[in-house]
Amino acid sequence: MTVLPYLVAGWIFLIGVYGLVTSRDLIHAVGCLAVTQSSTYVLLLAVGYRNGGTAPVFADAPTDSRVVDPVVQALALTDIVVGATVTALLLALVVQLRKRHGTVDPDALSELKG
């Protein structure tokens, strides 16, 4: 079944969004967002795969060897590092929320506070 890798990406995306929707804990929600984001890596790498392709690095391989698509790999690479730092930023927000409001339940955070 040749569309299975694409469908797996969609499945991971939906699982992540389901976790975000039903989350009762902001740390859990940040984790779910990371899962949702990781679906894009799966989709990108699935789109870029070529049958029998090797890594797109020609230091050892002959320059005419068949390689997988380097463009999507570059996209996934930067996405991972940037995603990690943005996750850290969100977790920092949660740390401050816990300190100032004493809770990490998004439903309990309804009021504004100076």
Place this chain on the structure above:
Amino acid sequence: MSARVRLWVFLVGAAGFAVLFAVACFGLPAFGTVHHPYGVRAVHASLSHHTANVIASVNFDLRAFDTLGEETILFSAVLGTVVLLRQARDEHRKDPEPAVVHPRVRRFALLMLPLALLVGLYVIAHGQVSPGGGFQGGVVAATALHLLYIAADYRALERVRPLTLYEIGEAAGEVAYVITGLAAVLAGSAFLANVLPFGTFATLSSGGTVPVLNAAVGLEVVSGVVVLLARFLDQAVEIEEPDDGSPRGAGNSGDDEDNGDDEDDERERA
């Protein structure tokens, strides 16, 4: 919106997404097909610029301007975390207690520290030749420093980690990237164009500006990750709760939530 309504809205949306996505998947080229026009052109462009690692060529040559944007997201995210996790007015610092470390853990961590640091720097330096580069090697090198936290304790880590230096290093990484781009403009070319000589294929000096931009990103990622981890460790180890015992750490939850918040408001007004 109640939790039940929210779930129903999600289920309707998810069903719609699932159907459209599945239909779209069947319209995509089959998994593993050989025809990849972008990939073929990227490989050709990379080889013509003598860069063995095509991914590094895509990131630091073909779409170097996009990478500048991504680097800026990284920079801003670290900056935002530093601002969010700074020591608040009602908090104070306490020196952490020295911890007891098992001798075997200590030996292993101290043995691995220089090794991991070297691997990280190697991966950064060889970004244009072998798999890796500034993004990946930066994370390896930055986390290698934290083996000292495992081997000894937090104070030992603080001694090898002058935080101001890393904060400057992070900004310097970002600036170096922009300066490399501007240097290309001064050389009479477009911003971030590859103007340096391409060098010998598959050696450290290959790729023109690729190793330069790669090193800039490496510096920024090393510094950024060290600063990030330092701020989170600060919160966990050093920064103490405020004296008046406001709700942080008190663990009030559930029914007591409203009362706890009201008491907190009164304390703040007082």
